[in-house]
Amino acid sequence: MTPAPEGEDEASEALPAAPRPPPPPPLTSAEEEVVLRAFADGTVAWDDTEGLWSLEVPAEAWLGACLLVQDRLLHPLASLFGEDRSSSSGSIRLHALFLGGRTSSGVHVRADLLAIGPVTRSLWERIPWVVPFERETAEMFGIEFLELPDRRPLLLHELHPRPPMTRGPASAPTGERAPYPFRPVEGGSVYEIPVGPVHAGIIEPGHFRFQVLGERILNLELRLGYTHKGTERLFEGRAPGPATLLAESVSGDMSVAGAVAFSHAIERALDIPISPGAEASRGLLLELERVAFLLGDVAGIALDTGYAAGAAQANVLRERAYEALGNLTGSRLARAVVSPGGLRRPLRTEALPGIGATVARTSEALTVLHERLLDNSAVEDRLLGTGVISRAMAEALNLVGPVARASGVDRDLRRDRPYGAYRDHPVRTTLGEKGDVAARLQVKVEEVREGCRLAGVFLEGLGAEPTVAPREPVPRLREAAHGLGWVESPRGEFLVWVALDAQGTLSRVHVRDPSFLNWPAIERAVQGNIVPDFPLCNKSLNLSYSGYDR
Amino acid sequence: MSPDGSTRPEKAAGSERNDDAFGSVVTVAFPLGPRPALRAPGRTPRHQPGQCDGVGACAGACPNGALRVEGSGPGATVTIDYGLCLFCGLCVDACASGALESVAFDELAVRRRSDLISIHRAGDAAPSPPVLRDEVAERIGRLFAGSLAIREVDAGSCNGCEVEVGALTWPRYDLERLGIRFVASPRHADALLVTGPVTRNMRLALLKTHRAMPGPSIVLAVGACGIAGGPFVRSPQVENGVDQVVPVEVYVPGCPPSPMALLYGLWLALGKVDQRLHDGEFPFPAGEHRSNSGP
Structure with a gap:
C-alpha cells in the first residue's frame, strides 16, 4: 500500500493516506493550560443526565482538550458529532464523547464554532478511528477539519445544495453524484473484485473493493452509505414517545437495544423514574434479543464452513427466541414495547412460564451444538487462524x-456502566485470546449461554409492580435538556444522545451504533486471508449497515 | 409426510436425548393445517364506524400519519393506510370510544396499493368485499406454475425485514419445500422481493437489478418501508416506497411482516390464495376467514 502523496492537487488530496499516523503534535502549553485551568476552576462539572464530566472549551482549545482527555485521563473517544445552534447562539457546536474501557466515568467535550465557515483541526493524528466521525460531521454540518487526510463524502452519494443537518428546510439531494475515488492498486498480477451494493444473500447493501493476488486478499476498501435515510434529522421536532419507533429502526435487528438506549437518554434528560418491574422486563427483552441475534451469527458461521446441519439447528433455536419475544409482546422483534417511562404495554404474563422453559432448553441445546461444531475437523480447520484481529489492533x-x-x-457496558436491571445482576463476560473467527464463535456461544442465564434471572425479578409507562411521560419543561443513553447491544456499545427544547420536543438526536466503530475491523481482518474466507470473517463480525448509515 | 402435512426428519440412532433439545418436528404445516398463530394479542388496527366518536385522538397518536380523521363527531371520515401502518398499536391505545380494536390478522398482502386503504365515511353502507380481479392472479399462476425464484434486494431497510425474510429459509418455515427459493443473481430470478424505503443511494442499484431480471417478472414490496417509506416517510433521503421506482405487483404490509404474513404474500403472488383485503376491509373475526386455505 502506498501512502497518499502530499496533496498538491485535488484528486490526490481526496485519497485516504496510509493508516500509519505521523508523530503526534505536542500539546502547546497554552492548550494544556486551558483544560487544566477548566478542571481547576470547577468549570468541569459532573453531568448526571449523561454520566459524564462536562467540559466546555473555546473553539481554539478543541484539539487540546480532546487529546488531553484521551491521553491523560485515558477515556477513548466514543463519538463525535455536530449540532446546529445557529438560531440560538449563532454557532455550530461540536460534541465529543469520551467513555468506554474499564471505568464508569468519562468526559463530554463541547466547543462552539462560528456558524459561517466553521473550521477546526482534525483529531486523527492521535485518534485514528475519528476519521469516519469527522467525514460525516464535515458533510452533514459543513465543518472543515484541517489536516483530515480523507475528505471523501461518507454517507451522501449525491451533491446537496446545503449540508443536510444544518438549519432550514430539509434539503433534497440534487441528483448529481459526488466523486468517490477508490485507493488505486497497481502491480503485475493484482486484480480487483468489486462486490455490491446488492449482495448475493439476504443481507444489507454496501460496496466492497477487494484487491487480490491469486486468492490472497491484499487489501479491502469499503464504501457504505447505501442505506442512509436521514434518520437523525427525522427525530427533530418529534415528541419522545413516538420517536422511540425511529430509534428501533436504526439497526432494526436490535430494536430493543435501540429503544432502551433512546428511552434511557430521555429518562435521564427529564428525570423520569423507572419501576424495578419495568427494568426487569427491559432486561428480559434485551437478553432474549441478544440470544436470538447471536444464534444467527452461530448459524451463519456454521453455514459458511459448509456445516448446513449445524446451521439449521442454530436457526431452530433462533426462531424459538423470536417466537418467545412474539408471545411476550405481540411483535417478534419486540417493536413498540419499550417507551420512555417504562414499557408501552405490559409483557403477557401467560407467556412468562414458557419463556423460562425456552431459555433453559436453548442453553442445553447450544451445548450439544457447540460440541458438534468443535468436534468437526473440517469446521475447525476453517475457523482457526482465520480473520485475525489482534488485541493491539482492537485497541x-x-x-x-x-x-x-x-x-x-475486556469491556462491556453492562458491567462498566451498569444500567437498569444489570445494576443488581452483573454479567459474566467471556474473553477470547486469538481474535480469530474461532475466538469470535466461542465468545458469541458463551454470550448466548450467559444471555439465557440472565433472561432466567430477570424473569424471576418480574414482580407485581406496574411496568407500563404513563401515557404522557414527558413533563412540561421550562428549559432545554439533554441526556445520554447507553446499552450493551448484541453488537456492542450503543449510544444515543438527545437534546430537547423547552416544549419537550427533540431538537437533536445523535445515534452511535457499535458498528460505526467496528466496520474498519473488517478491512484489517481479511488482509492476508483468501477470498473464500471472506464470508466467515464477515459473519463473525456481523456489522450493521443501517446502523452505520442511518 | 405426516398427516398434518409437515415433514418429519428421521432421528439418528443414539442421538435421541441430544435431538430432543432441538425438537423433532419444527416445520409449520403451511399451507394446509392449523396456522401457528402468535399467542399474543394482534397488532392490526381495525375501525368499526358505528362506534366512532370522531374525536380524532387516534390520528393524533399515530407516529407515521397512517391514520387520518377528517371532520369531527359522528360525521367524521376515518382513513387507515395499512401500507404506512407500523402496527405499533398507539392508535388503539388512544381510542376512547372503542371503535378501534387490535386484531390478530396479518394476511394483509394485496395486489393493488389502493386495497391497503380503508375509508369510512359517515352514512356509508357497511362496505362489502368487491369481486376479486383475478386475471393477474391467473396469469402469474400459469406462468410460474407454482415455483418462484426470488432475488432479495435491501433498498435501505433497517434490517428488520431481513430477519423475517431470512427466517423463511430456516427449518421452521422451510420455504424451498413450497417450490420457492432465494437465488443469488437477478438473472436467475422470477421475482424481486424489495425491502426498505428505497434510499436515494440505492435507487440506481434497484433499477439496475430490476433491469437485469429477465421477463416476465414480478416485484414484491415488503414492509411499511417498501410500501410507503415506513418510519422514514418524507425524509429527503428516501423515495417513499418501491413503486416510486419500479412497478410493484404485490404489497406485503408489516413492520416487519412476520414470516407467516410473508408466506401469505408469496402465496398470493403465485395466485394460490385469494386476496383477503379489499379497499382496506378484511374478513374478521375468523368465522368468515379460513386460514391459508389452498385454491
Missing part, C-alpha cells in the same frame, strides 16, 4: 462488543 481501532472481547479487550 488501536477502539473496537467494541463481542468482537473486541474475542480479541481479549
Whole structure:
C-alpha cells in the first residue's frame, strides 16, 4: 500500500493516506493550560443526565482538550458529532464523547464554532478511528477539519445544495453524484473484485473493493452509505414517545437495544423514574434479543464452513427466541414495547412460564451444538487462524462488543456502566485470546449461554409492580435538556444522545451504533486471508449497515 | 409426510436425548393445517364506524400519519393506510370510544396499493368485499406454475425485514419445500422481493437489478418501508416506497411482516390464495376467514 502523496492537487488530496499516523503534535502549553485551568476552576462539572464530566472549551482549545482527555485521563473517544445552534447562539457546536474501557466515568467535550465557515483541526493524528466521525460531521454540518487526510463524502452519494443537518428546510439531494475515488492498486498480477451494493444473500447493501493476488486478499476498501435515510434529522421536532419507533429502526435487528438506549437518554434528560418491574422486563427483552441475534451469527458461521446441519439447528433455536419475544409482546422483534417511562404495554404474563422453559432448553441445546461444531475437523480447520484481529489492533481501532472481547479487550457496558436491571445482576463476560473467527464463535456461544442465564434471572425479578409507562411521560419543561443513553447491544456499545427544547420536543438526536466503530475491523481482518474466507470473517463480525448509515 | 402435512426428519440412532433439545418436528404445516398463530394479542388496527366518536385522538397518536380523521363527531371520515401502518398499536391505545380494536390478522398482502386503504365515511353502507380481479392472479399462476425464484434486494431497510425474510429459509418455515427459493443473481430470478424505503443511494442499484431480471417478472414490496417509506416517510433521503421506482405487483404490509404474513404474500403472488383485503376491509373475526386455505 502506498501512502497518499502530499496533496498538491485535488484528486490526490481526496485519497485516504496510509493508516500509519505521523508523530503526534505536542500539546502547546497554552492548550494544556486551558483544560487544566477548566478542571481547576470547577468549570468541569459532573453531568448526571449523561454520566459524564462536562467540559466546555473555546473553539481554539478543541484539539487540546480532546487529546488531553484521551491521553491523560485515558477515556477513548466514543463519538463525535455536530449540532446546529445557529438560531440560538449563532454557532455550530461540536460534541465529543469520551467513555468506554474499564471505568464508569468519562468526559463530554463541547466547543462552539462560528456558524459561517466553521473550521477546526482534525483529531486523527492521535485518534485514528475519528476519521469516519469527522467525514460525516464535515458533510452533514459543513465543518472543515484541517489536516483530515480523507475528505471523501461518507454517507451522501449525491451533491446537496446545503449540508443536510444544518438549519432550514430539509434539503433534497440534487441528483448529481459526488466523486468517490477508490485507493488505486497497481502491480503485475493484482486484480480487483468489486462486490455490491446488492449482495448475493439476504443481507444489507454496501460496496466492497477487494484487491487480490491469486486468492490472497491484499487489501479491502469499503464504501457504505447505501442505506442512509436521514434518520437523525427525522427525530427533530418529534415528541419522545413516538420517536422511540425511529430509534428501533436504526439497526432494526436490535430494536430493543435501540429503544432502551433512546428511552434511557430521555429518562435521564427529564428525570423520569423507572419501576424495578419495568427494568426487569427491559432486561428480559434485551437478553432474549441478544440470544436470538447471536444464534444467527452461530448459524451463519456454521453455514459458511459448509456445516448446513449445524446451521439449521442454530436457526431452530433462533426462531424459538423470536417466537418467545412474539408471545411476550405481540411483535417478534419486540417493536413498540419499550417507551420512555417504562414499557408501552405490559409483557403477557401467560407467556412468562414458557419463556423460562425456552431459555433453559436453548442453553442445553447450544451445548450439544457447540460440541458438534468443535468436534468437526473440517469446521475447525476453517475457523482457526482465520480473520485475525489482534488485541493491539482492537485497541488501536477502539473496537467494541463481542468482537473486541474475542480479541481479549475486556469491556462491556453492562458491567462498566451498569444500567437498569444489570445494576443488581452483573454479567459474566467471556474473553477470547486469538481474535480469530474461532475466538469470535466461542465468545458469541458463551454470550448466548450467559444471555439465557440472565433472561432466567430477570424473569424471576418480574414482580407485581406496574411496568407500563404513563401515557404522557414527558413533563412540561421550562428549559432545554439533554441526556445520554447507553446499552450493551448484541453488537456492542450503543449510544444515543438527545437534546430537547423547552416544549419537550427533540431538537437533536445523535445515534452511535457499535458498528460505526467496528466496520474498519473488517478491512484489517481479511488482509492476508483468501477470498473464500471472506464470508466467515464477515459473519463473525456481523456489522450493521443501517446502523452505520442511518 | 405426516398427516398434518409437515415433514418429519428421521432421528439418528443414539442421538435421541441430544435431538430432543432441538425438537423433532419444527416445520409449520403451511399451507394446509392449523396456522401457528402468535399467542399474543394482534397488532392490526381495525375501525368499526358505528362506534366512532370522531374525536380524532387516534390520528393524533399515530407516529407515521397512517391514520387520518377528517371532520369531527359522528360525521367524521376515518382513513387507515395499512401500507404506512407500523402496527405499533398507539392508535388503539388512544381510542376512547372503542371503535378501534387490535386484531390478530396479518394476511394483509394485496395486489393493488389502493386495497391497503380503508375509508369510512359517515352514512356509508357497511362496505362489502368487491369481486376479486383475478386475471393477474391467473396469469402469474400459469406462468410460474407454482415455483418462484426470488432475488432479495435491501433498498435501505433497517434490517428488520431481513430477519423475517431470512427466517423463511430456516427449518421452521422451510420455504424451498413450497417450490420457492432465494437465488443469488437477478438473472436467475422470477421475482424481486424489495425491502426498505428505497434510499436515494440505492435507487440506481434497484433499477439496475430490476433491469437485469429477465421477463416476465414480478416485484414484491415488503414492509411499511417498501410500501410507503415506513418510519422514514418524507425524509429527503428516501423515495417513499418501491413503486416510486419500479412497478410493484404485490404489497406485503408489516413492520416487519412476520414470516407467516410473508408466506401469505408469496402465496398470493403465485395466485394460490385469494386476496383477503379489499379497499382496506378484511374478513374478521375468523368465522368468515379460513386460514391459508389452498385454491
